[in-house]
Amino acid sequence: MRSAVVLFPGSNRDHDMVKALYDxxxxxxxxxxxQDATLPDVDLIVLPGGFSYGDYLRCGAIAARSPAxxxxxxxxxxxxxxxxxxxxxxILTEAxxxxxxxxxxxxxxxxxxxxxxEVTNDDTDFTRAYRKxxxxxxxxxxxxxNYFADPETLARLEGxxxxxxxxxxxxxxxxxxxxIAGILNEAGNVLGMMPHPENLIEALHGGLDGRGLFESVVRxxxx
Amino acid sequence: xxxxxxxxxxxxxxRHGLKTDEYERILRLIGRKPTLTELGIFSAMWNEHxxxxxxxxxxxxxxxxxxxxxIGPGENAGVIDIGxxxxxxxxxxxxxxxxxxxPYQGATTGVGGILRDVFTMGARPIxxxxxxxxxxxxxxKTRHLVAGVVAGVGGYGNSFGVPTVGGEVRFHPRYNxxxxxxxxxxxxxxxxxxxxxxxxxxxxxxxxxxAKTGRDGVGGATMASAEFDDTIEEKRPTVQVGDPFTxxxxxxxxxxxxxxxxxxxxxxxxxxxxxCSAVEMGAKGNLGIRLDLDRVPQRETxxxxxxxxxxxxxxxxxxxxxxxxxxxxxxxxxxxELDFAxxxxxxxxxxxxxxxQGKEVADLPIKELGDEAxxxxxxxxxxxxxxxxxxxxxxxxxxxxxxxxxxxxxxxxSSRAWVYEQYDCLVQGNSAQIPGGDAGVVRVEGTSKALxxxxxxxxxxxxxxxxxxxxxAVAESWRNVTAVGGDPIALTDNLNFGNPEKxxxxxQFVRALQGxxxxxxxxxxxxxxxxxxxxxxxxxxxxxxxPTIVGVGLLPDVTKMATIAFKADGDEVLLIGGHGRxxxxxxxxxxxxxxxxxxxxxxxxxxxxxxxxxxxxxxxAGRVSTCHDLSDGGLGLALAEMAMAGRRGVxxxxxxxxxxxxxxxxxxxxxxxxxxxxxxxxxxxxAEKAGVRAERIGTVGGDAVDFGAAGKVxxxxxxxxxDGWFPAFMGGGLA
Numbered sequence: 001m002r003s004a005v006v007l008f009p010g011s012n013r014d015h016d017m018v019k020a021l022y023d024x025x026x027x028x029x030x031x032x033x034x035q036d037a038t039l040p041d042v043d044l045i046v047l048p049g050g051f052s053y054g055d056y057l058r059c060g061a062i063a064a065r066s067p068a069x070x071x072x073x074x075x076x077x078x079x080x081x082x083x084x085x086x087x088x089x090x091i092l093t094e095a096x097x098x099x100x101x102x103x104x105x106x107x108x109x110x111x112x113x114x115x116x117x118e119v120t121n122d123d124t125d126f127t128r129a130y131r132k133x134x135x136x137x138x139x140x141x142x143x144x145x146n147y148f149a150d151p152e153t154l155a156r157l158e159g160x161x162x163x164x165x166x167x168x169x170x171x172x173x174x175x176x177x178x179x180i181a182g183i184l185n186e187a188g189n190v191l192g193m194m195p196h197p198e199n200l201i202e203a204l205h206g207g208l209d210g211r212g213l214f215e216s217v218v219r220x221x222x223x
Numbered sequence: 224x225x226x227x228x229x230x231x232x233x234x235x236x237x238r239h240g241l242k243t244d245e246y247e248r249i250l251r252l253i254g255r256k257p258t259l260t261e262l263g264i265f266s267a268m269w270n271e272h273x274x275x276x277x278x279x280x281x282x283x284x285x286x287x288x289x290x291x292x293x294i295g296p297g298e299n300a301g302v303i304d305i306g307x308x309x310x311x312x313x314x315x316x317x318x319x320x321x322x323x324x325x326p327y328q329g330a331t332t333g334v335g336g337i338l339r340d341v342f343t344m345g346a347r348p349i350x351x352x353x354x355x356x357x358x359x360x361x362x363x364k365t366r367h368l369v370a371g372v373v374a375g376v377g378g379y380g381n382s383f384g385v386p387t388v389g390g391e392v393r394f395h396p397r398y399n400x401x402x403x404x405x406x407x408x409x410x411x412x413x414x415x416x417x418x419x420x421x422x423x424x425x426x427x428x429x430x431x432x433x434a435k436t437g438r439d440g441v442g443g444a445t446m447a448s449a450e451f452d453d454t455i456e457e458k459r460p461t462v463q464v465g466d467p468f469t470x471x472x473x474x475x476x477x478x479x480x481x482x483x484x485x486x487x488x489x490x491x492x493x494x495x496x497x498x499c500s501a502v503e504m505g506a507k508g509n510l511g512i513r514l515d516l517d518r519v520p521q522r523e524t525x526x527x528x529x530x531x532x533x534x535x536x537x538x539x540x541x542x543x544x545x546x547x548x549x550x551x552x553x554x555x556x557x558x559x560e561l562d563f564a565x566x567x568x569x570x571x572x573x574x575x576x577x578x579x580q581g582k583e584v585a586d587l588p589i590k591e592l593g594d595e596a597x598x599x600x601x602x603x604x605x606x607x608x609x610x611x612x613x614x615x616x617x618x619x620x621x622x623x624x625x626x627x628x629x630x631x632x633x634x635x636x637s638s639r640a641w642v643y644e645q646y647d648c649l650v651q652g653n654s655a656q657i658p659g660g661d662a663g664v665v666r667v668e669g670t671s672k673a674l675x676x677x678x679x680x681x682x683x684x685x686x687x688x689x690x691x692x693x694x695x696a697v698a699e700s701w702r703n704v705t706a707v708g709g710d711p712i713a714l715t716d717n718l719n720f721g722n723p724e725k726x727x728x729x730x731q732f733v734r735a736l737q738g739x740x741x742x743x744x745x746x747x748x749x750x751x752x753x754x755x756x757x758x759x760x761x762x763x764x765x766x767x768x769x770p771t772i773v774g775v776g777l778l779p780d781v782t783k784m785a786t787i788a789f790k791a792d793g794d795e796v797l798l799i800g801g802h803g804r805x806x807x808x809x810x811x812x813x814x815x816x817x818x819x820x821x822x823x824x825x826x827x828x829x830x831x832x833x834x835x836x837x838x839x840x841x842x843x844a845g846r847v848s849t850c851h852d853l854s855d856g857g858l859g860l861a862l863a864e865m866a867m868a869g870r871r872g873v874x875x876x877x878x879x880x881x882x883x884x885x886x887x888x889x890x891x892x893x894x895x896x897x898x899x900x901x902x903x904x905x906x907x908x909x910a911e912k913a914g915v916r917a918e919r920i921g922t923v924g925g926d927a928v929d930f931g932a933a934g935k936v937x938x939x940x941x942x943x944x945x946d947g948w949f950p951a952f953m954g955g956g957l958a
Binding site for chain 1: 374377378381382383384466467468469471472559560640643644645646647648649650651652653654655666781782
């Protein structure tokens with residue numbers, strides 16, 4: 001599986017993502033600089049976590065307007081799978097590729113801890129290696145992960161099965177509406193999520209629950 | 224209009240923190256009156272923070288050499304060999320004074336400064352830690368300082384992308400007027416890829432890199448070299464403002480540039496900014512430096528040379544470059560959208576010359592600026608030591624379970640999750656142990672080896688007996704590294720004390736240092752870097768003597784690592800080092816009876832070494848994966864923490880011992896391990912052969928920490944008390 005990771009000034013989980021993609025897929029992803037107007041042809045584009053542009057203005061707002069993002073939007077429209085994790089999710093909402101917004105955590109503090117995620121929909125390109133209703137472990141690390149959408153948008157997301165992951169067992173760390181941790185676009189080829197599956201993929205991390213997400217994409221591509 | 228040649232009055236000299244005899248020394252050195260810019264430069268170089276004038280004499284007595292020491296004190300950070308051509312680069316530094324004045328920015332720039340020290344040497348930071356001391360919880364300023372400092376530490380490290388893997392937080396009324404913020408960072412480099420500040424070659428370009436120079440932090444180092452009084456609110460402009468986003472880009476740009484071979488010398492701009500970094504590069508290389516300030520990138524208009532030379536604006540670097548590689552270097556910095564300006568050159572005249580608006584505003588002898596700083600042999604007296612307690616002066620309790628519950632929910636023993644959950648402890652994907660255990664452990668990327676590190680000091684021990692307290696700080700750090708399976712290699716220290724001009728405070732410093740030195744020698748644990756913070760006093764009252772130690776050790780195989788959590792019911796619990804009997808200065812006396820008295824537990828360094836080596840051997844052999852050192856709160860607190868972490872209880876047999884003594888004594892050199900029942904006898908036999916005291920004291924199982932007739936407490940109740948204190952204190956709890 002060919003993949004690309006877009007690097008913005010201030011990205012800092014790019015390295016973790018590259019490692020996870022290599023570890024699970026066996027292929028080293030291409031790292032693309034945010035100024036590159038054209039991304040290579042790949043099966044999966046990843047926007048990694050971090051603090052692009054220092055979270056200045058609004059998280060993800062400046063990165064969403066970089067040259068690389070124009071091509072990400074084009075390719076997403078053409079059906080290329082796009083994954084945004086943490087700051088990547090924030091960039092996707094700021095770029096209009098996903099609906100809603102990520103507000104400051106309800107308690108107003110940065111939070112890094114392990115939470116539980118329920119796989120709300122296992123019939124997606126990013127979750128088919130899990131079972132619907134399965135509860136997995138996953139760490140979060142963010143200051144602005146409080147997902148919000150207006151009632152109509154929320155109803156559509158819920159009605160169309162576009163909520164991929166939900167915080168489970170009372171572990172919602174940020175006040176997200178409906179405990180939403182990750183959502184898909186209408187076509188189902190763009191996923192944004194706050195938790196970090198790339199930080200739970202080997203024995204050293206104390207668990208392997210994050211691998212399923214990458215294995216899902218591999219399985220989808222192979223199919 | 225800026226006046227460089229003004230009358231240097233006694234008031235002006237005093238405002239620069241210079242003593243009359245120090246000013247006379249300046250006159251002798253340069254043979255004329257200094258200009259205003261020159262006076263500023265001297266004050267920046269000769270303050271306590273930068274010159275170590277009160278501490279140097281004693282710092283020279285510390286052990287700094289060892290087989291694995293590549294670079295000891297004197298550079299931006301210490302360097303140790305960790306095998307396979309890899310080195311670890313680390314240091315700790317204080318930002319106490321600025322954090323008390325402006326907690327968020329003070330803490331944030333403390334973290335930024337220490338990260339810069341590490342990557343200036345060519346190392347990519349892979350771990351951070353911190354040691355924080357605050358006033359009593361009820362003091363009106365404490366919550367404000369905790370909230371700001373913790374958010375500041377997290378705000379910088381999280382954005383920069385370094386995992387914060389450990390630290391400590393304590394409360395004591397003696398920090399009411401001076402909090403302590405000690406920040407540690409560790410990076411990894413190749414042994415042949417280390418960069419130094421020593422400039423080489425005449426006529427080479429001196430290049431300014433990173434962020435622009437502003438008016439923030441002017442005189443910061445001088446502020447940090449004085450006591451506080453009622454005017455501290457006026458000192459806020461001396462605190463710098465941090466920008467982790469720029470620092471992250473500076474890191475990537477510097478490491479990228481270092482790969483090209485263009486860098487001859489590099490020095491970050493920290494305390495005393497442009498002045499200190501330029502003098503350092505020149506003086507170390509036996510070269511002069513000429514700086515043209517009109518070419519320095521500026522954030523504000525109409526900056527005077529005085530302001531520019533004393534600004535402590537963050538995220539700035541000075542480099543000497545290979546002239547032929549200048550364009551290449553500039554391209555790297557432009558890519559990362561950072562400033563790049565050739566603003567001077569190296570010279571052969573050993574002068575430090577500053578040009579501003581075409582005029583020379585300073586011309587000083589560069590070697591003397593650093594080397595001829597005053598050095599004091601401050602008078603000191605043997606500090607008062609606490610008197611020992613008689614056995615019958617120590618009250619007993621009826622129920623050690625209830626006592627343990629009270630201790631685990633007290634300010635200093637309760638969970639620090641409220642704090643460390645605000646720090647990203649996972650970024651980079653190599654964290655093997657995150658806060659909550661004995662030491663932070665981070666794997667070295669691409670290998671199976673890992674580095675363990677632990678920040679420790681017990682200030683109440685140091686207050687009661689600075690010498691034993693100094694020994695104990697080193698021993699506890701060594702023990703914590705050992706308890707996860709690490710082989711301790713070297714340490715960095717952050718020596719926080721009061722006003723060195725007071726013989727009593729100076730005595731605490733001297734005796735604590737002697738204790739530290741003795742422990743370092745006995746444990747083969749040299750000091751490779753460090754920082755001194757004096758004048759931690761407000762209205763004449765000083766902090767508890769607080770020499771923070773961060774020890775660093777190597778785990779050759781990260782899969783052979785121990786954690787504190789009990790892992791299986793039926794495991795046997797063995798106590799290594801025997802039962803204790805020392806309750807002087809214990810948290811038992813402090814938190815149950817409101818008494819801070821008695822002598823601290825003495826540290827037997829030979830015993831420490833013997834017991835530690837035995838435990839480490841068991842972990843390295845894969846025989847033990849559950850281990851916890853005994854420190855504050857003794858056996859009882861260690862059992863409670865192991866039970867909570869493993870979510871299972873333990874049944875303990877105390878035999879004929881006085882329960883409150885056995886459970887809460889804080890005798891040193893001790894560990895608890897839990898092992899499979901089928902190997903317990905063999906381990907006890909091995910201990911006997913090694914001359915190590917070891918005994919079986921209980922069995923893992925049940926849902927309580929159960930001392931039999933002496934009392935018991937449910938693990939769930941311990942957990943509630945442990946988790947409850949900090950969020951309740953900070954008001955609100957987690958969302």
